[in-house]
Amino acid sequence: MPLSSALKKGSQDPYVKTIQQHLLALGYVLPRFGADGALGDETLRAYGEFLVLEKMQAPTDEQPKSISVAGAAAVERAFAALAAVAPVGKFFDERNKHPHDGRSKSQPNMKWKDVKAIVLHQTASQLGEKPERWHSVPIHFGISRLGKTIQLYDLTEVCNHAGAFNRWTIGIEIDGWFSGIDGQPNTLWQPKPPAPKRTPMTLPAAQMDAARACVKLIIDTVAANGGKITHIHPHRQSSKDRQSDPGSLIWQQVGIWAQDEFGLSDGGKTYSIDTGRPIPQAWDPRYTGNKY
Numbered sequence: 001m002p003l004s005s006a007l008k009k010g011s012q013d014p015y016v017k018t019i020q021q022h023l024l025a026l027g028y029v030l031p032r033f034g035a036d037g038a039l040g041d042e043t044l045r046a047y048g049e050f051l052v053l054e055k056m057q058a059p060t061d062e063q064p065k066s067i068s069v070a071g072a073a074a075v076e077r078a079f080a081a082l083a084a085v086a087p088v089g090k091f092f093d094e095r096n097k098h099p100h101d102g103r104s105k106s107q108p109n110m111k112w113k114d115v116k117a118i119v120l121h122q123t124a125s126q127l128g129e130k131p132e133r134w135h136s137v138p139i140h141f142g143i144s145r146l147g148k149t150i151q152l153y154d155l156t157e158v159c160n161h162a163g164a165f166n167r168w169t170i171g172i173e174i175d176g177w178f179s180g181i182d183g184q185p186n187t188l189w190q191p192k193p194p195a196p197k198r199t200p201m202t203l204p205a206a207q208m209d210a211a212r213a214c215v216k217l218i219i220d221t222v223a224a225n226g227g228k229i230t231h232i233h234p235h236r237q238s239s240k241d242r243q244s245d246p247g248s249l250i251w252q253q254v255g256i257w258a259q260d261e262f263g264l265s266d267g268g269k270t271y272s273i274d275t276g277r278p279i280p281q282a283w284d285p286r287y288t289g290n291k292y
């Protein structure tokens with residue numbers, strides 16, 4: 001049911017609850033009050049983030065003071081799109097649509113038998129739902145907030161996504177900004193001012209499901225070509241500058257899930273390469289004493 005006039009701050013209305021439920025489904029957070037039907041600062045902040053992402057508001061604008069008719073319609077559309085793609089996901093093959101600038105110059109390809117592992121990343125930005133926006137990202141697969149899977153490179157292309165891991169791994173970038181440790185907003189990477197301060201995102205079910213399906217697709221495709229994926233790693237393990245990459249939420253929902261589901265290894269408690277950091281206890285309770 002569309003909104004007929006703007007909802008002002010302080011409104012108590014069943015429609016406010018609908019908007020709150022849609023924002024939660026889209027991955028925005030309402031940590032204190034949830035979908036309570038009351039239009040307060042928490043909901044307006046999440047709604048403001050939505051407007052920025054939809055390019056309906058400039059990033060430097062202040063928090064909106066009401067939900068407009070157009071804004072509510074945009075939330076409804078985004079939710080309808082989510083509902084439409086969530087059960088099946090959507091696959092976009094972009095491999096022939098960009099110049100592959102992110103491919104390694106010294107070693108552009110690997111053999112199937114040399115492909116051993118998957119590396120998980122968070123974009124720490126919002127690339128969004130248009131596949132062409134991903135063309136400059138040096139990664140094999142992107143997973144959008146609405147659960148789209150965007151393939152950018154062949155599985156045997158070596159691309160520059162994870163430093164010393166590049167020559168035997170396939171990368172998956174999960175779109176959004178996520179705390180290094182879920183529930184600890186101080187571990188969220190923040191851009192320099194005047195960019196607005198970010199609030200950590202959740203992992204929508206459609207995005208998680210698409211990321212898991214992508215892991216399975218990689219394992220199956222490598223196996224069909226005579227190779228074997230044996231490991232899954234967080235980018236953090238190969239770079240000290242990627243402490244929060246991909247963060248505990250993605251690691252637990254996708255990385256540890258893949259270990260349980262397919263018998264993959266993360267290298268173990270002390271494993272890291274190059275300047276990377278081992279997996280912390282806050283991500284995996286098996287690794288007692290490992291610092292964030």
Ligand SMILES: [Zn+2]
Pocket residue numbers: 120121122161235242245
């Ligand atoms: Zn990364």
